[in-house]
Amino acid sequence: MPNFTPHGQAIRFGLAAVKNVGGNxxxxxxxxxxxxxxxxxxxxxxxxxxxxxxxxxxxxxxLIKSGAMDSIGRRAxxxxxxxxxxxxxxxxxxxxxxxxxxxxxxxxxxxxRTTTMLFPILRIGMSTRAWPPRKRF
Numbered sequence: 036m037p038n039f040t041p042h043g044q045a046i047r048f049g050l051a052a053v054k055n056v057g058g059n060x061x062x063x064x065x066x067x068x069x070x071x072x073x074x075x076x077x078x079x080x081x082x083x084x085x086x087x088x089x090x091x092x093x094x095x096x097x098l099i100k101s102g103a104m105d106s107i108g109r110r111a112x113x114x115x116x117x118x119x120x121x122x123x124x125x126x127x128x129x130x131x132x133x134x135x136x137x138x139x140x141x142x143x144x145x146x147x148r149t150t151t152m153l154f155p156i157l158r159i160g161m162s163t164r165a166w167p168p169r170k171r172f
Contacts, residue, residue: 048101050064050098050103053097053098053101053103054097054101055093055094055096055097056094056097056098057089057094059089060089060090060094062089063085063086063089063090064085064090067081067084067085067086068084070084071084074106075107076107077107077108078104078107078108078113078116078117078120079116079120079123079124081104081107081120082095082120082121082123082124083123083124083127087121087124087125092117092118092121095117095121096114096117099113099114099117100114109165109166110165110166111164111165111166
């Protein structure tokens with residue numbers, strides 16, 4: 036697939052053209068989205084569903100800066116929440132393997148998932164300013 040494709044009056048920009056994003060990262064993202072059957076709703080959900088061995092922090096930063104994740108939040112907000120999202124996504128499988136559950140997860144048939152959380156209200160949501168246009172591009 037070429038990196039740029041005309042689509043009516045717009046131009047589609049392929050993820051392969053984004054710096055630091057390779058084919059394996061794209062395949063992991065597409066597979067996770069197909070598994071969900073819908074678009075990602077949050078950065079936290081994205082990080083939990085993709086293979087973070089293929090999408091490291093540098094790849095995620097490039098996707099955010101290129102605008103590939105604009106549908107789930109503002110770029111400045113996503114960059115601020117990135118470390119926390121990666122940490123949570125790496126911690127959840129480790130906790131499940133070791134048999135650790137949250138206080139309320141002990142009584143549930145299925146472990147509770149926190150992917151519906153769009154952005155924590157704590158220090159990230161309201162205090163993060165949008166990037167100026169010059170920094171966005």
